[in-house]
Amino acid sequence: MTGTKTRILDTALDLFNRHGERNVTTNHIAEALGISPGNLYYHFRNKTAIVAALFQRYRQQIWEWLPPPKGALTWQDKMHYLQGILESMWQGRFLHRDLPHFLHQDPELRAEYTQFVQDGMERGLQIYQGLRASGLIEASDEDLRALMVNTWVLAMSWPGLTHGLNPAAAENETLDRALLRQGIYQIVCLEAPYLRGEALDHLDAMKAEFRVGDTTVNLLFTASGPHIGESSNG
Amino acid sequence: MTGTKTRILDTALDLFNRHGERNVTTNHIAEALGISPGNLYYHFRNKTAIVAALFQRYRQQIWEWLPPPKGALTWQDKMHYLQGILESMWQGRFLHRDLPHFLHQDPELRAEYTQFVQDGMERGLQIYQGLRASGLIEASDEDLRALMVNTWVLAMSWPGLTHGLNPAAAENETLDRALLRQGIYQIVCLEAPYLRGEALDHLDAMKAEFRVGDTTVNLLFTASGPHIGESSNG
DNA sequence: TGACCTCTAGAGTAATTACTCTAAAAATCC
DNA sequence: GGATTTTTAGAGTAATTACTCTAGAGGTCA
Structure with a gap:
């Protein structure tokens, strides 16, 4: 027990x-x-302490998925990272939506969170640089940095956004996973222009794996295909 | 009065x-x-009515910045769009952070919001397609769609995220504008890989215009510059 | 058995806050 | 100027909710 x-x-x-x-x-x-x-x-002690504890847990989990890169990185390493991080972010999806309120009131927690964001982004940048060193990515330092910021923002925001639009996902495991998959797809697309070599060879397969074609799922766009949403009453 | x-x-x-x-x-x-x-x-009638009214106002404002493209689009048109939208999103920045709570409770408002997102993304896609028709962008339909989603998510999330990390911006006009500028910069970087022709010629100037080099501003990264954070354990 | 500590129950409270109600002021209309 | 409608004030309330307090159960060790 x-x-x-x-x-x-x-x-x-x-x-x-x-x-x-x-x-x-x-x-x-x-x-x-x-x-x-x-x-x-x-x-x-109070509700904030619960949220703070959940944040600590979350941070540690993310951190375990972002080990400093050692040696040459492969495309598989990259996908491993990506899935792990998104999975963790998914599990802590409420945080990115509700944490700001607590950051507003608790300067100590805010300092920790800021540090977390900076560290995470620094670590992520190292991974991107590792991929560049392995010839899987081609980008200037500045582009890489901007890419990292965009990746981070997207990864953090995706769960909250999609759940706001699709509250049914809270009770529907299938829909929930579909949303997560599309989030990964979006990040793959974000990185796509910078991929080279072997990574480029795998790109189509990656897209296909995470593309969400399910028309029963109403994500951000109206379902792909000719049918644009009929009236749907709630 | x-x-x-x-x-x-x-x-x-x-x-x-x-x-x-x-x-x-x-x-x-x-x-x-x-x-x-x-x-x-x-x-x-109640607090929700206030939020809903603010949303209506916000939606109309965004909508005015997203007229359906008529004729050939220039790069200046594009930047005009971008600045207008980001400005509007900035003004309604609280919405993207706090609206989900009301969407959760008010199905009618949620339906309206969902429609807004879908319409906005559709309209944005048309603009991207217009730019493509003008030879300013090169991308497949699928890539364009993914780009549109990423642009939208980034634009919507940026204000809330940066303000969460930087609450001082609420009282500091300069910092506030710097954050907005960096948001535009990030979106420019997002689109950069797909730019062609004249748009590509303007890219560096655009980046330079919106890049935020102010080291007194602590945004997402530690202040730019050669000093990268020493090891910091969590 | 008894002392001691950890853990738990559950009724209760203080404070917040969205919202109501009545009456009166202000504007409008004839 | 009187009648009617719109707008405002401001005290008050009902409900929520984070959090407290006291008493006691359960375990452990002597």
């Missing part, structure tokens, strides 16, 4: 991701766990 | 952008205006 503290974080993360942190009260979390509010507050 | 309804929206927008919708109560808005809460609720 895992510790109560861990279980609180687990269910809090789940509820936050599904309904948004703002709609989830500490009493909800306790109730979902079958524990008392008092017990919850025994483990966490 | 402008109507009370309009003034409510104006100050609400200002306060929302500065402090985040969540931290701004209806009483705050009334107080900032020097009117009574009762008066505010005479004009707007």
Whole structure:
């Protein structure tokens, strides 16, 4: 039996991701766990502490997916990175939507978050540079930096955006995964112009793997194909 | 003297952008205006109605910046579009951060927002296609579509993200404008690989115009320059 | 058994906040 | 100028919600 503290974080993360942190009260979390509010507050001083703990967890998870590159990087390494990071960002998707509110009020947390963003982007840049050294990418330093920023922003924003438009995804595992897949696809497209050599050879396959053609899924665009959404009442 | 309804929206927008919708109560808005809460609720049924009205306003503003392309498009047209849209998105920056919460609760508003995103992206795609027809851009249909999605996501997310990391921007006009400028820069870099002809000739100038070199500004990266952060453990 | 510590229950509270209600002022109309 | 409608004030309320407090259960070690 895992510790109560861990279980609180687990269910809090789940509820936050599904309904948004703002709609989830500490009493909800306790109730979902079958524990008392008092017990919850025994483990966490306040709601912010829960969010902060979830952020720490999230950061560590991302960090494990961004080891400093050692030796020559392959295209497979890159895809490995990409999937791992997106997966982690997906799991912590509520954070990028609701964390700003806490950053606003908690300078310490904000400092940590800023550091996290800077470190992550620095580490990501190293990976891109490694790929360039391996001849898989061709870009100037400035272009690489801009690419890194765009990749980061896209990766961070994608989950929150798509879930805002598609709340049904919270209850629909298939839709949820489709959204994640399209996020990866978008990042692949972002990098595409800079790819060279072996990476370029794999590009079409990568696109095909992550392209979402499912017309039942209404993502950002109206479903591809001739049918543009009929009226759909909610 | 402008109507009370309009003034409510104006100050609400200002306060929302500065402090985040969540931290701004209806009483705050009334107080900032020097009117009574009762008066505010005479004009707007509830807080959601205010947000919804701000969204309508925002949508119209964006829409005015995205006229359907007629005839051949020039690179100047494109930059005109870009600046106008980013400016509008900047003015409604709180929306992209706080709207999801209301979308979650108000299916009608969500339908409108979804429609807005789809229409906007469709219209944007037409513009890109116009640029392609003018020989300023070279890309496949699929690439163009992916580019459009990435542009949209970036444009929508940029204000919220950078303000989350840099809350000081709310009180600092200079910093605020610098963040907006860098947002435009990032989008220019996003499009850069697809540019051709005259657009390509202007690329360097565009980058130079919007590049933010101010080292006093701490945006996403650590300040540009040779000093890259030492090792920092998490 | 008893002392001690960790963990839990659950009723309760203080503060916030979106929103209401009544009455009166201001504008408009005839 | 009186009647009617629109707009405003401002005190007040109901509901939410983060968080507290006390008491006690359960485990461990002597």
